[in-house]
Amino acid sequence: MIDRFQAAAEAAGAVVGRFPTLAEAARHVRETTGGPVAASELPDAVRKALADLRFASPQEYRDVRFGLSFATAGVAATGSLLLELSDPAGRGATALPPVNLVFLTASTIVPDLQSLSGTLYRLLASHPSSYLSLTTGPSRTADIERVLTIGVHGPKELHILILEGE
Amino acid sequence: MSRKIIHQKINDAFLRRALGNFAAQYPAARARAFEGEDFEALRERISAARKESLRILPEMVQRFTEHAERTGAVVHLCADAAAARDTILEIVRQKGADLLVKSKSMTSEEIRLNHHLEKAGVRCLETDLGEWIIQLAGERPSHMVMPAIHKNRDEVAALFSRETERHCAPDIPALVEVARETLRDGFLSAKVGLSGANVAVADSGAIGLVTNEGNARLVTTLPRTHIALIGIEKIVPSLAEALDIVSMLPKNATGQKITSYVSFIRGPSGDGRELHLVLLDNGRSELARHPRFQEALKCLKCGACANVCPVYETVGGHVFGHIYVGGIGLVLTPFFHGDRNARDILGLCIGCRRCNEVCAAKIDIEGLILDLRERGKKLPAQKPLMGTFMRNRTLFHAALRAAYLAQKPFQGRDGRIRHLPLVLGCDTGNRSLPPIAARPFRDLARERVAAKPLVPGERGRVLFFSGCLADFVYPELCRDVMESLEKLGYAVVFPQEQLCCGIPARYSGETGIARDMARLNTEALLAERADHVVTICPTCTMSLKRDFPELLLGDPGRHARALELAGKVVNFSELAARSIVEIEAPGEGAAVTYHDACHLRRGCGVFQEPRAVLERIAGRPVREMDGHDGCCGFGGSYAFKYPEISYEILKRKLDSIAASGADTVAVDCPGCRMQIEGGLDGAGSSVRVEHTATLVAERLRGE
Numbered sequence: 001m002i003d004r005f006q007a008a009a010e011a012a013g014a015v016v017g018r019f020p021t022l023a024e025a026a027r028h029v030r031e032t033t034g035g036p037v038a039a040s041e042l043p044d045a046v047r048k049a050l051a052d053l054r055f056a057s058p059q060e061y062r063d064v065r066f067g068l069s070f071a072t073a074g075v076a077a078t079g080s081l082l083l084e085l086s087d088p089a090g091r092g093a094t095a096l097p098p099v100n101l102v103f104l105t106a107s108t109i110v111p112d113l114q115s116l117s118g119t120l121y122r123l124l125a126s127h128p129s130s131y132l133s134l135t136t137g138p139s140r141t142a143d144i145e146r147v148l149t150i151g152v153h154g155p156k157e158l159h160i161l162i163l164e165g166e
Numbered sequence: 167m168s169r170k171i172i173h174q175k176i177n178d179a180f181l182r183r184a185l186g187n188f189a190a191q192y193p194a195a196r197a198r199a200f201e202g203e204d205f206e207a208l209r210e211r212i213s214a215a216r217k218e219s220l221r222i223l224p225e226m227v228q229r230f231t232e233h234a235e236r237t238g239a240v241v242h243l244c245a246d247a248a249a250a251r252d253t254i255l256e257i258v259r260q261k262g263a264d265l266l267v268k269s270k271s272m273t274s275e276e277i278r279l280n281h282h283l284e285k286a287g288v289r290c291l292e293t294d295l296g297e298w299i300i301q302l303a304g305e306r307p308s309h310m311v312m313p314a315i316h317k318n319r320d321e322v323a324a325l326f327s328r329e330t331e332r333h334c335a336p337d338i339p340a341l342v343e344v345a346r347e348t349l350r351d352g353f354l355s356a357k358v359g360l361s362g363a364n365v366a367v368a369d370s371g372a373i374g375l376v377t378n379e380g381n382a383r384l385v386t387t388l389p390r391t392h393i394a395l396i397g398i399e400k401i402v403p404s405l406a407e408a409l410d411i412v413s414m415l416p417k418n419a420t421g422q423k424i425t426s427y428v429s430f431i432r433g434p435s436g437d438g439r440e441l442h443l444v445l446l447d448n449g450r451s452e453l454a455r456h457p458r459f460q461e462a463l464k465c466l467k468c469g470a471c472a473n474v475c476p477v478y479e480t481v482g483g484h485v486f487g488h489i490y491v492g493g494i495g496l497v498l499t500p501f502f503h504g505d506r507n508a509r510d511i512l513g514l515c516i517g518c519r520r521c522n523e524v525c526a527a528k529i530d531i532e533g534l535i536l537d538l539r540e541r542g543k544k545l546p547a548q549k550p551l552m553g554t555f556m557r558n559r560t561l562f563h564a565a566l567r568a569a570y571l572a573q574k575p576f577q578g579r580d581g582r583i584r585h586l587p588l589v590l591g592c593d594t595g596n597r598s599l600p601p602i603a604a605r606p607f608r609d610l611a612r613e614r615v616a617a618k619p620l621v622p623g624e625r626g627r628v629l630f631f632s633g634c635l636a637d638f639v640y641p642e643l644c645r646d647v648m649e650s651l652e653k654l655g656y657a658v659v660f661p662q663e664q665l666c667c668g669i670p671a672r673y674s675g676e677t678g679i680a681r682d683m684a685r686l687n688t689e690a691l692l693a694e695r696a697d698h699v700v701t702i703c704p705t706c707t708m709s710l711k712r713d714f715p716e717l718l719l720g721d722p723g724r725h726a727r728a729l730e731l732a733g734k735v736v737n738f739s740e741l742a743a744r745s746i747v748e749i750e751a752p753g754e755g756a757a758v759t760y761h762d763a764c765h766l767r768r769g770c771g772v773f774q775e776p777r778a779v780l781e782r783i784a785g786r787p788v789r790e791m792d793g794h795d796g797c798c799g800f801g802g803s804y805a806f807k808y809p810e811i812s813y814e815i816l817k818r819k820l821d822s823i824a825a826s827g828a829d830t831v832a833v834d835c836p837g838c839r840m841q842i843e844g845g846l847d848g849a850g851s852s853v854r855v856e857h858t859a860t861l862v863a864e865r866l867r868g869e
């Protein structure tokens with residue numbers, strides 16, 4: 001399943017890395033980013049592992065290079081990530097920076113969209129309001145001469161960090 | 167539609183290449199996207215769900231409204247375009263804004279939102295790349311999914327240079343970057359953002375957005391007020407139906423498995439933000455109650471009907487449509503933008519039914535276009551004359567005989583007609599026409615002697631319905647049909663009372679005449695005992711089988727008789743395929759390539775039978791050509807009404823034929839035969855075009 005997810009995500013233009021532990025994934029993030037990052041809601045454990053990073057304030061998002069988020073689930077058939085983005089600032093963190101880094105726990109990968117419908121249903125109903133996104137690859141357009149171009153208004157790069165051990 | 171505009175589009179080299187390339191790539195991309203999925207089952211579910219929702223549309227609106235309001239969203243139900251525009255303007259003003267950032271919304275095109283807001287002093291900024299390009303150009307989308315498909319990089323570079331006041335090179339990645347940088351300020355400074363919605367979910371009050379560029383996320387995130395403009399037909403009962411649509415849309419639209427972003431938005435996202443859901447009726451409730459045309463509201467706006475349309479491929483969306491383009495654009499225009507805008511474009515459909523084959527919501531697009539022609543017909547001068555002619559067999563046939571004499575001066579040495587004087591008002595468009603025969607088949611039929619069956623035992627009694635074109639232009643084809651069937655063991659009769667099948671009348675919107683033809687033909691063809699009624703023109707087949715019972719619905723007795731007749735009607739190749747005999751004939755003949763007539767393949771679902779007949783009875787191996795099921799551009803009177811479009815479509819067919827290397831093209835339709843033969847002759851090709859029946863007859867005669 002992880003292999004299928006990886007193949008589909010790469011076909012959609014994402015960069016996929018697999019990490020045995022959160023600590024190693026965190027180290028990769030630190031090495032990649034260097035400067036401040038924009039982040040949407042992250043589980044406490046992740047925030048702790050990245051405690052030494054500088055998290056930018058939403059006003060800075062426009063100039064920040066990296067956005068960081070944590071996926072609720074993955075879809076193997078299409079290489080998609082389910083992101084809960086109900087907090088507008090967190091949404092901005094996935095939309096404005098040119099590079100997105102997303103953690104995904106391997107055990108949350110489901111085979112196809114249909115198998116995700118229960119989760120979607122639950123998430124849509126659980127809060128008074130919600131913003132769910134299935135994200136597949138970086139942003140793209142083919143609006144000029146049908147030539148596929150990666151990175152229009154959203155991220156130009158999408159890196160998926162699969163946590164295999166947890 | 168003016169000839170001048172059509173001419174201009176046909177001669178727009180970039181447009182032609184762009185549409186041609188896309189049309190060539192789309193079917194394979196689409197097939198790949200649907201790999202492992204059951205398209206038919208998916209569209210069946212979508213169609214059924216849409217139908218049910220339309221039936222209870224007011225209830226759906228109410229359910230959605232209730233649930234959406236519970237999330238803290240404000241719902242505005244707007245009866246018409248003006249009400250929706252005023253509501254949106256009011257929200258923008260309340261926020262003290264003078265800028266509205268927009269992501270793609272066809273519904274906002276429908277109500278011409280930008281135009282009206284700009285007049286009221288609110289600047290609208292389209293952020294979808296394609297929409298921004300056409301906004302800068304001051305044009306309207308030429309495709310529902312790819313709005314700027316008609317623009318090339320040089321034009322885009324010029325528009326961007328003008329807008330940004332600096333030089334932008336015609337380099338696509340660089341142009342995309344210019345859009346990213348330039349539009350950022352808009353996103354960050356706007357107080358109000360407007361999106362459309364691909365779907366709205368009744369039981370949660372959520373809306374779904376299916377996008378690629380990421381601009382919708384910015385539009386729905388950075389401004390603190392989000393307005394979503396939603397046609398009320400987009401409401402589905404629950405997430406299950408929404409997911410079907412999400413899974414269908416990108417695959418059918420552009421051959422993508424899934425888009426980069428699929429978002430479900432339910433309620434405003436806290437901290438004093440606002441979400442306004444503007445539900446647009448604009449005639450939808452009324453249309454949803456219409457017994458026939460309500461079907462059009464099932465549309466998901468995927469654009470596939472344009473992607474496969476040979477006319478769209480030739481002239482683009484600025485001709486083939488109004489605001490909504492492609493096949494469904496022709497259907498929706500009269501309802502949303504008035505009969506005046508629809509009148510010109512309804513005639514542009516050639517009736518090939520490719521759109522029906524791919525429609526995500528299983529809409530009978532071609533049938534709706536036909537019915538709308540009837541509704542909008544305005545031909546008072548022609549009507550009485552045409553009616554008298556068509557209903558009166560003697561008069562109609564006498565006129566055709568007179569035409570035989572009139573054509574004499576224009577015939578070339580081989581009898582074909584290559585130039586008609588312009589006073590006749592029709593242009594052959596680089597094709598030659600076959601002459602009207604000296605003696606129609608109906609005369610020859612009286613004198614002919616039946617051929618002996620090749621194998622003993624009678625298979626059944628057949629009535630042969632030839633159709634006008636074969637009767638008057640290809641009498642030798644009619645002879646081949648009767649002879650082949652007789653040799654295959656049938657007793658064949660040509661009923662002299664048969665008339666035109668009524669399709670030309672129906673295609674020109676003259677349903678009254680078509681109904682009379684249905685009545686008279688039903689009587690004529692049921693007067694004699696028969697097991698089968700054999701046709702050689704699939705358009706006649708569709709008329710006899712599908713249209714006659716429909717046309718006679720108002721009269722239960724006649725309707726029942728039409729159904730009885732419909733049960734007997736078969737295409738020549740279908741019956742021949744059931745009667746394959748082992749014949750002794752020397753070796754195999756030369757390979758042929760096969761052209762699938764639109765109405766045979768998509769109208770009757772017949773495409774294996776003629777191939778089997780060609781290989782196993784006619785002894786001709788079939789060498790498939792690329793695009794074997796693409797339209798030839800004939801479409802009956804279409805070829806004369808829009809000769810340029812017809813010829814452009816034909817050219818693609820001629821190229822495929824040439825590339826196949828076969829020296830004969832087999833087809834199961836006299837109309838396609840006439841069109842392809844004329845095109846090949848005009849191009850000086852020696853490839854021969856024959857009806858399958860003729861190739862069968864040749865083999866059975868031992869030729």
Ligand code: SF4
Binds near residue numbers: 471475514519
């Ligand atoms: S029937 Fe053919 S020509 Fe007419 S709209 Fe459909 S695809 Fe286009």
Ligand code: SF4
Binds near residue numbers: 464472494524528
């Ligand atoms: S009519 Fe069918 S094919 Fe055309 S846009 Fe609508 S759903 Fe798509």
